Amino acid sequence: MNKLIHSVTVVTMDNKNSVFDGFVIVKDDKFHEVKQGTPSEYDKNQADEIINGSGKWLLPGLINSHGHLGSAFLRGAGDDIPLMTWLKTVMWPNEQKFTEEIVKNAASLAMVEMVKSGTTTFLDMYHLYMDKMAELAISSEMRTVLCRGMIGLCPDREQDEKIAESIQLFHDYNGVNKGKVTVALSPHAPYTCPPSFMIKVVDAAKKNGMWIHTHLAETKGEVDRHIAEHGVSPVKHMDDLGLFDVPSLIAHGVHLTVEDLHILCEKNVSVAHNPMSNLKLGSGIAPIPDMINKGITISLGTDSTASNNNLDLFEEMRFAALIHKGTHEDPTVTTSEMILRMATNWGAKALQLEKLGKIKAGYQADFILVNPNSAHLLPSDKKRVLSHLVYSAKGSDVTDSFVGGVHIMKDKELLSLDEEKIIFEAKAFQI
Ligand SMILES: [Zn+2]
Missing domain, CATH: 3.20.20.140 (Metal-dependent hydrolases)
Known part of the structure; x- marks a missing residue:
């Protein structure tokens, strides 16, 4: 199963700390390719699912x-x-x-x-x-x-x-x-x-x-x-x-x-x-x-x-x-x-976990998308992304989450956890 996520600003957290506009290809549970620019027709044809990142920041989960x-x-x-x-x-x-x-x-x-x-x-x-x-x-x-x-x-x-x-x-x-x-x-x-x-x-x-x-x-x-x-x-x-x-x-x-x-x-x-x-x-x-x-x-x-x-x-x-x-x-x-x-x-x-925590080919495809279109994250350019993530962003800016290539939150909707039921049960808690 190949996923292509394009039109994102990739915050790699690699050794050079590179941040660039580009796309990632996820094959099964790992990153297959992490590249600058736009995907080729070949890349698109190979993908089972194509996700438009709409300018969001893509960083390690x-x-x-x-x-x-x-x-x-x-x-x-x-x-x-x-x-x-x-x-x-x-x-x-x-x-x-x-x-x-x-x-x-x-x-x-x-x-x-x-x-x-x-x-x-x-x-x-x-x-x-x-x-x-x-x-x-x-x-x-x-x-x-x-x-x-x-x-x-x-x-x-x-x-x-x-x-x-x-x-x-x-x-x-x-x-x-x-x-x-x-x-x-x-x-x-x-x-x-x-x-x-x-x-x-x-x-x-x-x-x-x-x-x-x-x-x-x-x-x-x-x-x-x-x-x-x-x-x-x-x-x-x-x-x-x-x-x-x-x-x-x-x-x-x-x-x-x-x-x-x-x-x-x-x-x-x-x-x-x-x-x-x-x-x-x-x-x-x-x-x-x-x-x-x-x-x-x-x-x-x-x-x-x-x-x-x-x-x-x-x-x-x-x-x-x-x-x-x-x-x-x-x-x-x-x-x-x-x-x-x-x-x-x-x-x-x-945590003794190898090949995790970077956006890099061969690493586990654990990543999140952050919506930069909020007042507290502007003005935004690639040089300021790390600063905004640490000094200004909030958890609620995260829109999507993938773990080992599995999409577990899509546009803030949880796909693997029943949020409504869990909140209902939490509200009913008494001791
Ligand atoms: Zn403790």
Whole structure:
């Protein structure tokens, strides 16, 4: 199945950061050709479907590298309180009441919100009904990394069951739907997972060829308590336990020492930067410019709607671009290109996904179309597109979305998710 999308401004995010007027040809799930100018008669004759891009911007679908979809119904349930109080009084007590239906409806709502604001790939760390989440992900046609979140503060037998569940998820779903679903191991955090449990997780990762995603160094209090209890920083401790001997992505990384940064760099650990969640929970601001200078891979995450409170990566990009300029009193520490890479090809790298996040022949055909004909995106020329995408665009400017060549949103209408039904069910939610 060949698709030809013409009359678009292509934002490639390739190594030269090329932006040009042209067209793309998608063959099955990948880009076959990405070219400047107009398609030939031959190109048109070869296409099964021809889409007129009408001057829209075509760019890689956005990648959300950290979230918790199952808790989407806790949006607004507990604002303006610190992380630990929030977890203990809002999140965990409410989640104990969650049924399969609630989790499925909440995750579906989150997927609607993500697709409508330009996200094509997401990582989901959650502890309930992840097999059902995998089925939802498959039917949505989104690209997904699934992580069964594990808290290790429980008896040995329960710990082992959680790890076994994660491995089963990996065997059942890793690589399904033409590779759109992958599975990673996910111990929740050092403050909820004792060292003995972390060692078991590392062992399971090595035996099964899985990578690891965990929360790390999110708040100062958590880091201080860890040092008081174990004598070393959580990053150093996780490294000592062997966590970073397997490919790893940490969420947050807000409170890091110079030695921590060195470890993350040496061990090629990626970081999911969640600026809005970190600000809302008063956790602090991650030293992203320092990490980028060291060559650490930075991706962008929203965290859950309970600590953000939305899943619009355009907002997340803008926050990521602005807060570091402010705290450093230096506007040069972030650039629009850097921020867009966090949400595209750096995000793909952080999620261990190859050939994703660029508009390039041979890459996965995950892309979105953005309508530039709005007052807040004018005046527009190719030199300003990256700037507009980071400093001015909104998720609602996205009109179309494709994942692995599958058209999942057309002129703002969702094709793989039943938006009306999902909104109806969300409105009916009560707890
Ligand atoms: Zn999180």
